[in-house]
Amino acid sequence: MSAKITLKDISRNLNISISTVSRALKGHPDISEETREKVMRLAALMDYEPNTYAISLRTNKSNIFGIIVPEISNFFYHSFISAVEEESKKIGFSLLILQSGNDPLVEAENIRLCRLNRVAGVLISVAASSKDMSRYQKLEENGVPIIFFDKVPDVDACNKVCLADEDAAVLAATALQKKGKQHILAIFGHPDISITQKRKLAFINAMEKNKQAKLIIAHAGSSRESFEITKTAFLASQQPDAVFCMSDEILTGTMKAMQLLKINIPNDTGIISISNDDFIPHLYEPEITYIETSGYQLGKLAFERISDYMSGKKFYRELILPSKLVEGNSL
Amino acid sequence: MSAKITLKDISRNLNISISTVSRALKGHPDISEETREKVMRLAALMDYEPNTYAISLRTNKSNIFGIIVPEISNFFYHSFISAVEEESKKIGFSLLILQSGNDPLVEAENIRLCRLNRVAGVLISVAASSKDMSRYQKLEENGVPIIFFDKVPDVDACNKVCLADEDAAVLAATALQKKGKQHILAIFGHPDISITQKRKLAFINAMEKNKQAKLIIAHAGSSRESFEITKTAFLASQQPDAVFCMSDEILTGTMKAMQLLKINIPNDTGIISISNDDFIPHLYEPEITYIETSGYQLGKLAFERISDYMSGKKFYRELILPSKLVEGNSL
DNA sequence: TTTTCCCCCGCAAACGTTTTCGCAATCAAT
DNA sequence: ATTGATTGCGAAAACGTTTGCGGGGGAAAA
Numbered sequence A, B: 001m002s003a004k005i006t007l008k009d010i011s012r013n014l015n016i017s018i019s020t021v022s023r024a025l026k027g028h029p030d031i032s033e034e035t036r037e038k039v040m041r042l043a044a045l046m047d048y049e050p051n052t053y054a055i056s057l058r059t060n061k062s063n064i065f066g067i068i069v070p071e072i073s074n075f076f077y078h079s080f081i082s083a084v085e086e087e088s089k090k091i092g093f094s095l096l097i098l099q100s101g102n103d104p105l106v107e108a109e110n111i112r113l114c115r116l117n118r119v120a121g122v123l124i125s126v127a128a129s130s131k132d133m134s135r136y137q138k139l140e141e142n143g144v145p146i147i148f149f150d151k152v153p154d155v156d157a158c159n160k161v162c163l164a165d166e167d168a169a170v171l172a173a174t175a176l177q178k179k180g181k182q183h184i185l186a187i188f189g190h191p192d193i194s195i196t197q198k199r200k201l202a203f204i205n206a207m208e209k210n211k212q213a214k215l216i217i218a219h220a221g222s223s224r225e226s227f228e229i230t231k232t233a234f235l236a237s238q239q240p241d242a243v244f245c246m247s248d249e250i251l252t253g254t255m256k257a258m259q260l261l262k263i264n265i266p267n268d269t270g271i272i273s274i275s276n277d278d279f280i281p282h283l284y285e286p287e288i289t290y291i292e293t294s295g296y297q298l299g300k301l302a303f304e305r306i307s308d309y310m311s312g313k314k315f316y317r318e319l320i321l322p323s324k325l326v327e328g329n330s331l
Numbered sequence C: 001t002t003t004t005c006c007c008c009c010g011c012a013a014a015c016g017t018t019t020t021c022g023c024a025a026t027c028a029a030t
Numbered sequence D: 001a002t003t004g005a006t007t008g009c010g011a012a013a014a015c016g017t018t019t020g021c022g023g024g025g026g027a028a029a030a
Helices: A007-014 A018-025 A033-046 A052-059 A075-090 A104-116 A134-141 A165-178 A194-207 A223-235 A248-261 A295-310 B007-014 B018-025 B033-046 B052-059 B075-090 B104-116 B134-141 B165-178 B194-207 B223-235 B248-261 B295-310
Strands: A064-069 A094-099 A121-124 A146-149 A159-163 A183-188 A214-219 A242-245 A270-275 A289-292 A318-321 A324-326 B064-069 B094-099 B121-124 B146-149 B159-163 B183-188 B214-219 B242-245 B270-275 B289-292 B318-321 B324-326
Touching: A007 A018, A007 A033, A018 A033, A052 B052, A064 A075, A064 A104, A075 A094, A075 A295, A075 B094, A094 A104, A094 B075, A094 B094, A104 A121, A104 A134, A121 A295, A134 A146, A146 A295, A159 A165, A159 A295, A165 A194, A165 A242, A165 A270, A165 A289, A165 A324, A183 A194, A183 A223, A183 A248, A194 A214, A214 A223, A223 A242, A223 A248, A242 A248, A248 A270, A295 A318, B007 B018, B007 B033, B018 B033, B064 B075, B064 B104, B075 B094, B075 B295, B094 B104, B104 B121, B104 B134, B121 B295, B134 B146, B146 B295, B159 B165, B159 B295, B165 B194, B165 B242, B165 B270, B165 B289, B165 B324, B183 B194, B183 B223, B183 B248, B194 B214, B214 B223, B223 B242, B223 B248, B242 B248, B248 B270, B295 B318
Parallel strands: A064 A094, A064 A121, A121 A146, A146 A159, A159 A318, A183 A214, A183 A242, A242 A270, A270 A289, B064 B094, B064 B121, B121 B146, B146 B159, B159 B318, B183 B214, B183 B242, B242 B270, B270 B289
Antiparallel strands: A289 A324, B289 B324
């Protein structure tokens, strides 16, 4: 049980005051080069590690970011978290990861936890699309920066980093047109969530330019539903010559149907999706052509924003991460 | 900037001492029912939230578990973390999640971080299969319980929770025999890692009972490699009538080859794998028959062990999570 | 010589708790 | 009435830092 060594230990050992040790360790200009050297050396030798709790108590700050997501078991949030973790580590920060399970109550509780732990900042993808910002504002009043990402509140006065949802849909539509697809099954997510609405609108608009193409719009709340939708569509008299899947989850359902019906891709039909990572699209043969909206990249962006905020750039901004087409062989 | 209210605020308000307030709040027997009530009520009213840093400084404890995994972007660790998070929340604990990237140096640094943050306990899946336990022991000397899970050190004097690796392989072998498979391609992971060795040994042993079956053993370090191995095997003159995949990663590679070669499952060939979750096996049509070794369940088990430890059961134990066969339609 | 200035450094308070010790009051037992 | 135990509470130290203020000493300016 090697007792933790403290500033006091060092000061006693060197016959100088605690304050001098403290200042020396953090390069305060008041301290002479000579004593600074001395202190530094001894601290290293004694394996001194500052007590983060004492520091936080004194300064009312911490080296922890809170990060709240609907669920951690999700590729997208996953890669987001990884990215933030990588960057945070570089500046000596740790992550307090909390999942809200899409429940506003749990979310509120998590925010409370962040307050309790005096986190230095919060990154959050909101659960409910509530317009009630009060629970978030409490944090900012205490000087805690809060960055919304992906699923963000529908108000202007906050910091957001988002994916280019419309843009991704447009890119997909363009790719389909370029291939001359004429009979397209487009499967979107649950009609109520905002991301579905955005992508659907943008997709349909972009498709308008191609008057003669036949468009079938469908909504799937789960992988299972998109499986059924796809199956039905391809069992009909006239098969689509392309499928657009709004998300990874939908893509997996569609692909199961493809396997069941032994449909040849891309000869019988083309596939294109919007995906968060390369994982799902690379699972199939041929590999799926997709529009990437990277959680990882978004994480990097969010970290950048929170760093900027903490170093003084406290104005509100919305950052958008561009998406890009990744060519597979499925279209 | 609503200043945080403290014990002092409450005490002043009630004209009693800080110590009394502190004791009242935590139900100390010294305090009369009457004042306890009073204090409780006012605390609730004033929305009092204890300062965790002050508490930790004073008690040298925290309400945080450290959890160190090779990578967080991995289904298995993922579900493990989810399970631990769920349970921890119930007892008011948070999680400090760190990834080592399989680098012993980073791992050491992460362990240091756990010490720095005075975590109440550590759950770790070790990076290197090093037998050097010193860096871990330092924690236990400080009274911090450390539970190893999944990838554990090869020594007895520590707490472990593991998957039934041998068991899973035996179950798979048995299932293959029951179906009367005679020409089996078995793909394992990288030959150096311990889990590969365990599973391979158990699998081969279990297969011995079926003398006339032809067994092809292969090793794949990645999804790509298992793709190549499978392709080659099925392009040969005599095709296997079943494939056994040791892990999800290997399964994905094999399934890509199946799609490429348009092999009919289970008519042309049967598939069975060992998987951490239902996610990957359910991605295909037909769904894959697999042996489940659940990260989620393992997380629950690990939490149970660390709770027990903290409540006094400090002896060393190794817990094994049984695995079970989940029937799909691929065999 | 005196004054002014700057360079280094120490004192002590403060952050919000927990906990040891002790004290006064009450009550039961002798 | 004296002792002894018990009950309910307060004073104060401690946890390890940071930081405002002030002071001693030496050098430069007067």
